Amino acid sequence: MSEAASFKILIVDDDPRFRSSLVRLLRTLDLRGESCETVEAESGAEALAYVTEHPLDCVLTDNCMPGGNGVDWIERILQARPTVALIMMTGNGDENTAVTAMKRGAIDYLTKGSITPATLTRTIGNAVEKQRLRNAVEQQRGELIKAERQRVMFESIGAACHHLGQPVTVLSTYLQLMQMQEKDPALLEMVNSAMDSVSSITDILERLRRVNAYQTEPYLSVSDLNPSRTDERILAI
DSSP: OOTTOEEEEEEEOSOHHHHHHHHHHHTTOOBTTBEEEEEEESSHHHHHHHHHHSOOSEEEEESOOTTSOHHHHHHHHHHHOTTSEEEEEEOTTOHHHHHHHHHHTOOEEEEGGGOOHHHHHHHHHHHHHHHHHHHHHHHHHHHHHHHHHHHHHHHHHHHHHHHHHHHHHHHHHHHHHHHHHOOOHHHHHHHHHHHHHHHHHHHHHHHHHHHHTOOOOOSOOTTOOOGGGTTOOOOOO
């Protein structure tokens, strides 16, 4: 996000008065230099429909709702939008629910009766920051897997070129000898056709050797966590 951007937060609660009060509170907060943009949903189903279609940074969901409690919706919401930071809102003395929620994928929880501007700022800021770090790590992990697959592919190409190169050379040598010695026009035409095929194979092997010789730039520097730069490497053959 740029400095001018905002945290986009989805509030999920079946009590419209609580949602309104939370929206008013969120709009007064300065979360690490970013303001809050809020969206509301009154049920887990409505929240799931929203996160499926829209990117956002954080979901604040109540536990007690009609149509299934908040814990029941956590895995479905995170499956639809795995990059979002999810925070469970529970009642006083409901630590067991909070623990269950975090086992299902919630990053943190808030106790409704203890929500203050300070706790809200701290909890949301830390949760979103932690999720962004997770997303960056997952992005790097994906790039590492991609790089490893590419390395294996190049090694396989090199091995194929090595094993095919020798028999193709032998075949080409034999065909050249036959060209020089063959007198029958029909057989000579067949030999010439075979030589053309061998030349095509030799050309393909040479192209594959050039691919195998391709050297990638370093995967990702320690200081570069910008996901947009990970696809800038170009394969030029």
